[in-house]
Amino acid sequence: xxxxxxxxxxxxxxxxxxxxxxxxxxxxxxxxxxxxxxxxxxxxxxxxxxxxxxxxxxxxxxxxxxxxxxxxxxxxxxxxxxxxxxxxxxxxxxxxxxxxx
Amino acid sequence: xxxxxxxxxxxxxxxxxxxxxxxxxxxxxxxxxxxxxxxxxxxxxxxxxxxxxxxxxxxxxxxxxxxxxxxxxxxxxxxxxxxxxxxxxxxxxxxxxxxxxxxxxxxxxxxxxxxxxxxxxxxxxxxxxxxxxxxxxxxxxxxxxxxxxxxxxxxxxxxxxxxxxxxxxxxxxxx
Amino acid sequence: xxxxxxxxxxxxxxxxxxxxxxxxxxxxxxxxxxxxxxxxxxxxxxxxxxxxxxxxxxxxxxxxxxxxxxxxxxxxxxxxxxxxxxxxxxxxxxxxxxxxxxxxxxxxxxxxxxxxxxxxxxxxxxxxxxxxxxxxxxxxxxxxxxxxxxxxxxxxxxxxxxxxxxxxxxxxxxxxxxxxxxxxxxxxxxxxxxxxxxxxxxxxxxxxxxxxxxxxxxxxxxxxxxxxxxxxxxxxxxxxxxxxxxxxxxxxxxxxxxxxxxxxxxxxxxxxxxxxxxxxxxxxxxxxxxxxxxxxxxxxxxxxxxxxxxxxxxxxxxxxxxxxxxxxxxxxxxxxxxxxxxxxxxxxxxxxxxxxxxxxxxxxxxxxxxxxxxxxxxxxxxxxxxxxxxxxxxxxxx
Numbered sequence: 295x296x297x298x299x300x301x302x303x304x305x306x307x308x309x310x311x312x313x314x315x316x317x318x319x320x321x322x323x324x325x326x327x328x329x330x331x332x333x334x335x336x337x338x339x340x341x342x343x344x345x346x347x348x349x350x351x352x353x354x355x356x357x358x359x360x361x362x363x364x365x366x367x368x369x370x371x372x373x374x375x376x377x378x379x380x381x382x383x384x385x386x387x388x389x390x391x392x393x394x395x
Numbered sequence: 396x397x398x399x400x401x402x403x404x405x406x407x408x409x410x411x412x413x414x415x416x417x418x419x420x421x422x423x424x425x426x427x428x429x430x431x432x433x434x435x436x437x438x439x440x441x442x443x444x445x446x447x448x449x450x451x452x453x454x455x456x457x458x459x460x461x462x463x464x465x466x467x468x469x470x471x472x473x474x475x476x477x478x479x480x481x482x483x484x485x486x487x488x489x490x491x492x493x494x495x496x497x498x499x500x501x502x503x504x505x506x507x508x509x510x511x512x513x514x515x516x517x518x519x520x521x522x523x524x525x526x527x528x529x530x531x532x533x534x535x536x537x538x539x540x541x542x543x544x545x546x547x548x549x550x551x552x553x554x555x556x557x558x559x560x561x562x563x564x565x566x567x568x569x570x
Numbered sequence: 571x572x573x574x575x576x577x578x579x580x581x582x583x584x585x586x587x588x589x590x591x592x593x594x595x596x597x598x599x600x601x602x603x604x605x606x607x608x609x610x611x612x613x614x615x616x617x618x619x620x621x622x623x624x625x626x627x628x629x630x631x632x633x634x635x636x637x638x639x640x641x642x643x644x645x646x647x648x649x650x651x652x653x654x655x656x657x658x659x660x661x662x663x664x665x666x667x668x669x670x671x672x673x674x675x676x677x678x679x680x681x682x683x684x685x686x687x688x689x690x691x692x693x694x695x696x697x698x699x700x701x702x703x704x705x706x707x708x709x710x711x712x713x714x715x716x717x718x719x720x721x722x723x724x725x726x727x728x729x730x731x732x733x734x735x736x737x738x739x740x741x742x743x744x745x746x747x748x749x750x751x752x753x754x755x756x757x758x759x760x761x762x763x764x765x766x767x768x769x770x771x772x773x774x775x776x777x778x779x780x781x782x783x784x785x786x787x788x789x790x791x792x793x794x795x796x797x798x799x800x801x802x803x804x805x806x807x808x809x810x811x812x813x814x815x816x817x818x819x820x821x822x823x824x825x826x827x828x829x830x831x832x833x834x835x836x837x838x839x840x841x842x843x844x845x846x847x848x849x850x851x852x853x854x855x856x857x858x859x860x861x862x863x864x865x866x867x868x869x870x871x872x873x874x875x876x877x878x879x880x881x882x883x884x885x886x887x888x889x890x891x892x893x894x895x896x897x898x899x900x901x902x903x904x905x906x907x908x909x910x911x912x913x914x915x916x917x918x919x920x921x922x923x924x925x926x927x928x929x930x931x932x933x934x935x936x937x938x939x940x941x942x943x944x945x946x947x948x949x950x951x952x953x954x955x956x957x958x959x960x961x962x963x964x965x966x967x968x
Binding site: 396421423424427430446447450451452453454457458459461462465466469530532 | 602674676677680707708709712713715716717719720722723726727730738742745746749752769
């Protein structure tokens with residue numbers, strides 16, 4: 295009853311939610327939340343295909359690396375956000391439109 | 396039976412959490428809903444027989460990423476939703492009924508094309524018997540240290556770089 | 571599903587007979603249903619026991635502190651004041667549930683629930699005895715770390731949602747303290763995983779013996795240091811003194827639960843005391859032999875073969891002995907935790923971070939590498955057997 299399609303649908307919904315957050319919101323931290331959602335959607339896809347199509351472990355490894363990258367991305371992204379806030383007193387994405395000062 | 400119940404609970408968490416992340420006005424609430432979504436994804440991993448991944452998801456996200464995000468929200472002091480300053484409603488001719496109709500029609504068209512393509516594959520897809528649940532910890536360990544050793548080492552260097560880089564960037568500088 | 575408690579019960583003859591009779595009577599196979607009922611009952615018992623231990627923890631704390639300070643402590647309600655925690659609970663329920671007007675209602679209400687559910691979810695892998703574990707996950711310790719870190723989120727959110735300066739400072743301190751001290755604790759746990767060859771708490775416990783020289787704390791010098799690192803980290807993760815900065819009452823009124831009243835405050839307090847119990851149980855399972863009883867009395871073979879008892883009674887006596895061993899070790903550690911609270915003064919917040927990042931983390935990394943080298947060179951023998959063999963070889967030369 296629970297097939298590959300249901301997992302793919304969930305993953306699709308997660309990805310669309312992440313995309314909507316990135317498009318609709320102008321707060322940098324909110325956009326980081328959207329990126330987390332999209333990374334999770336990708337990892338969920340890998341694991342679902344591992345279970346339903348081929349049962350080797352490579353999909354799990356890939357999802358593990360996605361989790362690693364998500365952690366690194368969150369750390370560096372938030373550091374950049376905090377630095378940006380120190381400089382500009384704002385976390386609006388449109389304030390980050392200049393390359394220098 | 397048990398797997399199905401777990402699947403329904405987890406998918407409810409995932410769908411509801413993701414929807415609320417999109418819709419909630421308060422960023423702090425969005426972060427907590429993101430936590431629920433990530434718990435739901437961990438539950439989905441369990442139904443897929445990926446026990447190690449589910450635990451890693453809990454450790455990394457619940458313990459690390461969400462708390463980092465909460466700290467970030469607090470340190471930058473903004474729980475209010477930022478308005479789209481130069482965005483869609485500032486452009487004349489956008490956001491009217493006409494544009495929504497055009498968008499709806501194009502969505503229908505693209506969805507038809509994509510479904511036509513997918514249907515061709517789905518017709519030949521047969522559900523085979525699923526493998527039994529078994530622990531993945533040993534297999535992941537072996538695989539990480541044999542086939543994927545290079546990626547493993549590179550990811551450790553990536554994490555070290557992220558650690559040092561984040562500390563360097565966020566360090567308060569004397570002006 | 572691997573329900574250890576269900577599979578433990580299903581090895582007995584009576585259980586099988588009951589299953590057969592019930593299946594015949596009801597007309598369908600009741601194995602799954604009975605398994606579910608047993609599992610549910612065990613969950614119910616365990617959660618209530620943990621809540622009772624959390625409640626008795628407050629009583630023990632007050633009694634022991636009274637003892638240390640040469641006072642009487644609570645002694646009015648029940649024998650020796652034992653029912654004081656029930657009276658406190660009734661008082662908490664009857665109190666008015668105040669939500670501050672400027673508070674974030676949703677987060678304010680959800681934070682105590684997150685704290686309590688995070689702690690109770692860790693009970694699932696707590697190895698009380700070889701038969702009485704809810705589930706023996708292959709990733710037991712890893713699961714425990716993941717679920718336990720929800721408490722950090724709860725403390726942070728609770729502090730934020732109260733919209734009070736004290737609560738906010740307490741919550742930020744709590745979250746930073748919990749995620750910092752997770753690093754040395756995880757490193758110490760990984761070194762034990764390295765020695766035992768598995769993340770399941772049953773595997774870890776079974777690779778130790780009943781007597782102190784077979785425990786992991788005395789396995790090699792590195793684990794001996796690792797025990798203290800882990801114990802200090804545990805104190806910090808449970809926000810206990812000398813690391814109770816999130817609720818430092820002399821500077822922050824009451825920290826992250828300043829604004830909480832009634833049952834929500836009771837949830838936070840219960841979560842704290844139950845978490846201390848769970849973490850003490852984990853430390854005793856990792857380093858102090860957990861449920862192992864000396865001379866292998868725990869598996870019940872001795873009672874069946876030497877005393878001639880039937881298998882059911884022998885096995886269950888063994889299980890009771892194991893439960894006794896586990897609770898003895900855990901409550902001893904619990905006593906030490908309370909003892910430390912009423913002995914040491916509170917640390918300063920920068921000293922706390924210095925202790926974690928400049929001392930405990932390097933020491934735990936050193937321990938991890940040391941354990942890896944020990945496993946490689948001495949083939950995972952304990953230091954006693956290495957010394958014994960070296961002594962025997964030395965004696966052979968003469």
